[in-house]
Amino acid sequence: MGHIISVHSYRGGTGKSNITANLAWLLAQRGRRVAVLDTDLQSPGVHLILGLEKDRITETLTDFLFGKCEMEDVAYDMSATAGVTTPGGALYLLPSSMKVESITRILAEGYDVGRLESHLQKLMKGLRLDVLFIDTHPGLNRETMLTTTLSDCLVLLIRPDSQDFHGTAVVLEVAKRLGVPRIAMVANKVASRIDPASVVDKVKQAFGYEVLGVLPLHEDVATLGSRGLFAAKHPGHAVSLELSSIAEKLDPGPLSAPPGS
Numbered sequence: 001m002g003h004i005i006s007v008h009s010y011r012g013g014t015g016k017s018n019i020t021a022n023l024a025w026l027l028a029q030r031g032r033r034v035a036v037l038d039t040d041l042q043s044p045g046v047h048l049i050l051g052l053e054k055d056r057i058t059e060t061l062t063d064f065l066f067g068k069c070e071m072e073d074v075a076y077d078m079s080a081t082a083g084v085t086t087p088g089g090a091l092y093l094l095p096s097s098m099k100v101e102s103i104t105r106i107l108a109e110g111y112d113v114g115r116l117e118s119h120l121q122k123l124m125k126g127l128r129l130d131v132l133f134i135d136t137h138p139g140l141n142r143e144t145m146l147t148t149t150l151s152d153c154l155v156l157l158i159r160p161d162s163q164d165f166h167g168t169a170v171v172l173e174v175a176k177r178l179g180v181p182r183i184a185m186v187a188n189k190v191a192s193r194i195d196p197a198s199v200v201d202k203v204k205q206a207f208g209y210e211v212l213g214v215l216p217l218h219e220d221v222a223t224l225g226s227r228g229l230f231a232a233k234h235p236g237h238a239v240s241l242e243l244s245s246i247a248e249k250l251d252p253g254p255l256s257a258p259p260g261s
């Protein structure tokens with residue numbers, strides 16, 4: 001069965017959506033069949049990075065959670081748009097709704113993680129996914145933490161900021177108690193004058209989990225402003241190379257069975 005990776009952070013704006021989209025694309029470029037599930041139902045954004053045009057979106061994850069459609073109806077094949085060129089590689093996106101009334105309803109009612117859980121395996125089997133990434137809403141909210149329990153791996157992002165460090169410890173403790181099999185960390189938005197090796201040491205010392213990589217706070221990433229996949233637009237850039245190294249560490253290998261088996 002495919003591998004589920006949740007990308008989360010205690011605070012907002014740490015780079016979850018950009019890093020998730022880039023890692024998903026990089027794994028697709030490694031020949032994997034990958035999907036991104038946007039569970040940030042309150043403030044969705046990953047569709048912009050992956051280039052899903054608004055008028056192409058008919059059904060959303062929010063519709064599925066409200067029982068209005070099947071999960072399979074929500075999967076948009078982004079392989080061509082995102083420029084997946086490796087044979088065998090594929091990239092899907094399950095976006096959430098940008099409609100005000102849907103977001104208001106989610107804010108008021110929350111959603112049923114059980115419905116998500118019961119349909120995820122079917123979706124993964126149907127699309128023959130090797131990897132499913134879950135982009136999340138920041139913080140310690142009930143739905144996100146429950147969704148994390150469906151994951152084989154939690155990638156927790158952190159910035160070198162004392163506010164991040166404090167809350168991250170709480171998220172990690174909850175994830176550990178919920179029994180997430182693998183917990184790994186990525187530092188993002190690290191100022192250029194800070195030595196990346198010292199960040200790895202500091203994060204390891206503070207939390208005791210593996211550190212997959214350290215990404216700099218980079219003008220070029222900010223300039224792109226979520227209008228596309230950084231690693232696709234800037235291959236060979238230091239940020240893309242570090243993302244690539246993180247993708248390699250997360251690659252579970254080709255798990256999917258060949259078609260018709």
Ligand SMILES: Nc1ncnc2c1ncn2[C@@H]1O[C@H](COP(=O)(O)OP(=O)(O)OP(=O)(O)O)[C@@H](O)[C@H]1O
Pocket residue numbers: 009011012013014015016017018019040043045136137138188189190215216217218219221222224225226
């Ligand atoms: N390494 C970086 N250097 C510079 N800017 C970055 C970097 N990583 C992300 N950003 C910028 O930070 C902003 C927030 O990124 P993103 O939306 O991916 O974060 P997020 O954690 O998903 O936010 P939210 O919590 O709101 O969902 C974006 O404008 C993005 O371009």
Ligand SMILES: [Mg+2]
Pocket residue numbers: 016017018040045046135136
């Ligand atoms: Mg986001």
